[in-house]
Amino acid sequence: PQRELADLYRGMSDEAYLSEEQGRRATARRLLDLVGKQVPAGTLLDVGCGHGLLLDEARRRGYTVTGLELSESARAYAREVLGLDVRDETIERFAETTPEAGFNAIVLADVIEHLEDPLGALDACERLLAPGGALCVITPDPSSAVARIAGERWWGYIPAHTYLFPCRTLRELLESRGLVISDDVPLVRSFELRYWLNGLAERGKRIGSLARAAGRTPLGGRTLSLSLGDERVML
DSSP states (O other): HHHHHHHHHHHHOOGGGGGGGGHHHHHHHHHHHHHHHOOSSSEEEEETTSSSHHHHHHTTOEEEEEOOOOOOOHHHHIIIIIIIOOSSOOOHHHHOOOOSSOOOEEHHHHHHHOOOHHHHHHHHHHHHHEEEEEEEEEEOTTHHHHHHHHHGOOOTTTTTTOOOHHHHHHHHHHHTTTTOOEEEOOOEEEOOOHHHHHHHHHOOOTTTTHHHHHHHHGGGGEEEEEESSSSEOOO
């Protein structure tokens, strides 16, 4: 099943992903600010790096960067357009073929909820982390107030998410691997207002038409940085 899931992700693509590039880069810079408080320089591995925007931002800050990405289309962009070192490997396979732990920072953003074996992925990251390094894990939190209020309409409850870890459980999983939590904060994302409103329209039938209409106004193109409190960043 794990190999089948990996093959499925290799064929996936998101044509609209780069339409929000400016906001995604702003989100990446905030994450790198957190990482930089612990590890201001060195080697950085981004697991499930997508199109490589976070890697590109990290490279601009002086990190030596490597990415892992299964999606062929996203990996091609990262390699051919951004000129990044991005490999077609799972984190478990990469850990097996990398004999020495040497990454000063590892980012696991919006990944573990998609995996067949999320605990194996955390173990692989722990093995790859250099002494004194930082592991940044970002994942939806089903125990958050927003998730509880939204119920079955919460965006985290989708077929692509095989596992969802409550905040407390995730902390315990990381600490059981000898990792010390230095930051546990809500994720702040940056998107154009119309992106937020379209997401609201998909989940709120009564206000859907109003939200879409508002997104089509000039205000819809303004970038809004926001946290709903239902996705955690743990470092």
